[in-house]
Amino acid sequence: MREYAFELALCVHLEATTEWVVARQLGGSVAHPGGRIVDVVGVVPGAGFDRRAAITAETIPPLALESDVGVGAAVRPERAFHCSSQVARRVADRAVELGFFEAEHRGGHRRVRRAVRYPDDWFAELVAVENKPDLGSPGDLESQLRTDASLGLFDRVVLATESYVTRAHLNRIPDAVGVWRFDPDERETEVVREPEPLSPTATGVEPVDSHPLRTDVAFVSPEEKARVRRRVAERAYGKGWRPEPPGCVHGAVTADGRPYCEQFARVVDPGADCGEGCSAFAAADPPAVDRRALRDARTPWVADPEGVARTQSGLDRFS
Template identity: 65%
Template sequence: MPAPVTSPSEFAFELALCAHLEETTDLLPARQLGASVASPGSRIIDVCAVAPGPEFDERTHITPRTIPAAAIESDVGVGHAVFWRDAFDCHPARARRATDRAVDVGFFETERRRGREYVRQATRYPDAWFSRLVGIENKPDLGEPGDLLRQLRLDVSLSLFDEVVLATESYVTGAHLNRIPDVVGIWRFDPETGERDVVREATPLATDATGVEPVDYDSLHTDVAFVTAAEKRTARLKLAERAYGKGWRRYDLPGCGHAGVDSDGRPVCGHFGRVVDPGSECGPDCAAFDPADAPEFDRENLRDTRTDWVADPSGVARRQSGLDRFS
């Protein structure tokens, strides 16, 4: 038997934590989402966990997919159809993309008048569908911190999340506690047993205040951008919507006879007997690769049965068709 490859511990740790949160809390976890504003793409949070709010059920009725923030914040309302371009305060190309996406997911209805497209919301958007965003940075081995402290300091100074947490498998020493910002919560998590100990509770952050985002690091100074409360509201809405639509099981299973999924939906290899990262470990370069059809994997149904997210809602788009008379 060929020697097993080294397990990508951070990937396996991350999936185990997502499965644990899904099973033991009401949080909706999603993986690898952008968590910066002034410099998009410069900060990717390992896990964004969304806490449902009082209008969560209303959100589940609309669509299981992401609704674009630009469409939500546009001047498109429920009772009166408007020319799509007049409803947006942004570049027409971005407005066009947001309109098409909102129609595609069932949030906008569309009609044509004299060759022009008019749109209205199919239903009121439930602003209070989420109550908190929890940003979780995973670092199983604190002996190899990498850019951990810089990432956590950015998260704290920007305050895009209501809470920021460090999740680790390592024993947390006093020296670790002294280096990690005081407001960052710390979880010690065992991916094998699913036990999670709260070493330190997270302190709520000022999401409604101006944030400071480092955008360029130099040996002698750091350039920063000030992110307004309004910009953060839009970024938080976009983050919550992306997390709702994406979830954490977004990997493709490999076409290998050893490939499978466990009861949580994590990708496993029957040959090596563990969770694997299909994107980096599987394929012809693996000594145990056995070409076959990829196993079937109904990730949406699995998420539906394990959370309050709804995979196939009845939808709302056709319920408003009678409102044409008001336009």
């Protein structure tokens, strides 16, 4: 099975067998943003999960969480964010729209405060899953997993494959990385090796550049990792894994929300498989599917929370 279809089948399986919030294709590096993209991330709910779910179904902007805006006195965004004034105002707008901030107009200036305290304990663990259905074509798998193990951004790291796993395969990846043999057709998982807990609260080592005779690394502090872990968890909560279905007359959606081609009778990647490069492509409206309803019914994620803002004050009132 192709890697894309394998990945989506695994997401369906994880939704059915865990209480995780599952998302795809998220950044997994700190010192080198974009240097590591993780195939699947599982967010394990923590004690404060329900309080987080009550705020918004979307990603709370990281800059809003990292700003000096609190639940007490309202402050001007330009003075509370660690970025340009233009970006600060835009992020504050979004935070108000989501109900995380509330706004007021005083002294000729717009000011914001948090509408609710953010529950830092809303996730208990982050699990990274790297998908490689065919271990005969590993690509950069070994270096990717070594980065995950040495950085320790995630609590656990797992390799998921459809291949038969040999001792030689296991010897080429870090001991801390777990291995699952996953059958995407039968939706069955054999645990070949359990993952070992990593150390998100310890200093991590992240490779940032490779040369013929050396590898440059960055030491990543626990505080930096905590900041990025929260960003990953928030992005996973807001994003999920279900892609837009293909806009083609042959496009369809499986019952669990995967994009499907009726012409070729298989799950497809709409961004890569569909379009003018496909001989059977005929543009049409994408098939109707309520991806939010599917996710709400199958995971702890809440599609339409009541919200917790004391005052839903749109910033456009003060323009």
